[in-house]
Amino acid sequence: MKFKAVLAIFVAGGMAASAAAQQTGTGGPPPRPAAPPRAGSPLPPPEPIEHITGNVYKIFGGGGNTLVVVQHDGVILVDTKMPGNGQAIMDEVRKITDKPIKTIICTHSHPDHTGSTDFIRDLYPDVRIVMSEGTKTELAANPQVNPKLLPTETYKDRLTIGEGDERIELFHTGVGHTGGDTFVVVPAAKLLFMGDVMAWNMAPFLPAGGAEAIATETEKLVDAVKGMGIEIVVEGHGHVNNWAGLTRLSHFNRALVNAARAAYDRGDAPGVAVAELQRNAEFAPLLDTHIKKGLEYGNTPLARAHMNVNVAYTEFSGEQAGFGIANGAPLPATDKHKGSDPKDTAPPTPEMLAAAVDK
Known part of the structure; x- marks a missing residue:
């Protein structure tokens, strides 16, 4: 996927200007950034570091969760948030x-x-920077990419870092949220870090793969790590979940595709498939109607389910979903299917934002 398509995700959230303004410098050590994002920014600033278990911590805010793993000779960070948050990350680590x-x-x-x-x-300067081959390809596709964001090494499907109690396992199980999603397992902590394939406990955003691809990706992940005794599942944004939460998401992603396929084949509108999902009590947490903390620029879990069903319809019909459909534009009716109800993916109202959970 081209970098401009990746960056388009953040245009919708009002974040692209910040990224472009801060991600171009390649000179000497950067100055301490002006503190948290400006008033009205869609992103909350980084919060105080939170202990998860053992030697593993997370830092919420300023972008995705940053996982912090303290080892005998140094610290492993997983994800580094939006530009301009480096000093804030270091301040929290130093605590x-x-x-x-x-x-x-x-x-x-x-x-x-x-x-x-x-x-x-x-x-x-000697820090080891590791990512999948697909992630490097996506970053490098941007002609203005800052070289300091690029990796010192990549892997294809699986990589082991370290050994013994300090072993870290990386998995790439296919295209889904992006073309290079990495899942990080800390075996000694019985912990899995998901990135944005699981974020805010809702269906994943699908700018790169599709509804079928994300279902397959999560099923392959569950199969790959099910024998590792995972108990703690840290989402890419938001919360610390658990193994039951991950398996529920995997079941939901597949059920969404199946419900969408059945509705499409009957000639029903996409909303009928979401109504079918709502009848399954297991999926209630993934169909919440609240705006989540840190996602005030986005939409609800229920709206995301509608978006992903719309994406599935475009797959079944051989159409191109495009960024708009994946991010909430109504699905137009065609000679192959009915369109979606614009209300199903409409932006949140001021009242919904004021009632955002966990504020």
Whole structure:
């Protein structure tokens, strides 16, 4: 996927200007950034570091969650938020350790997960930066990419970093949220970090793959790690979940495709498929109608389900979903299917935003 398509995700959220303004410098060590995003920014600033278990922590806000793993000779970071958050990340890490940053792992190419890698690389020039081949390809497709965001090494399907109790396992199981999604397992902590294939406990955003692809990707992930005793599942944004939450998401992604296929074949509108999903009590957490903390620029889990059904309809009909459909534009009726109800994916009202959960 071209970088401009990736960046379009953040145009919708009002974030692209910040990314473009801060992601171009390649000079010496960057200055301490002006503090948190400006008033009215769609992103909350980084919050105080949160202990998850053992030697594993997370930092919420300023973009995706940053996972912090403290080891005997240094710190592993997974994802570095939007540009301009490097100092904030380091300030939080320094609350728990003075050890150097030795490795950065990037779960995918989007700037709210890779944006402050350059800052940390300036502080630690020998830092190891690891990502999948697909993530490197997407980053490098941007002709203005900052070279300091690019990896020192890549992997294809699976990579082991370290050994013994400090072993980290990386998995890439296919195209889904992006073309290079990485899942990070910390075996000693029985912990899996999902990136944006699981974020805010809702159906994933599908700018790169599609409804069928994300269902297959999550099923392959569950199969790949099911024997590792995973108990803690950290979402790419938002919360700490668990193994039951991950398997529920995997079941939901497949059920969404199946319900969409059945509705499409009957000639029903896309909303009928979502109504079918709502009849399954297992899926209620994934069909919530609240705006989630940190996603005030986005929409509800229920709206995301409608978006993904619309994407599935375009797949069945051989049409191109495009960024608009994946991000909430109504699905137009064609000679192959009925269109969607614009209300199903309409932007949240001011009242919904004012009632956002966990504020």
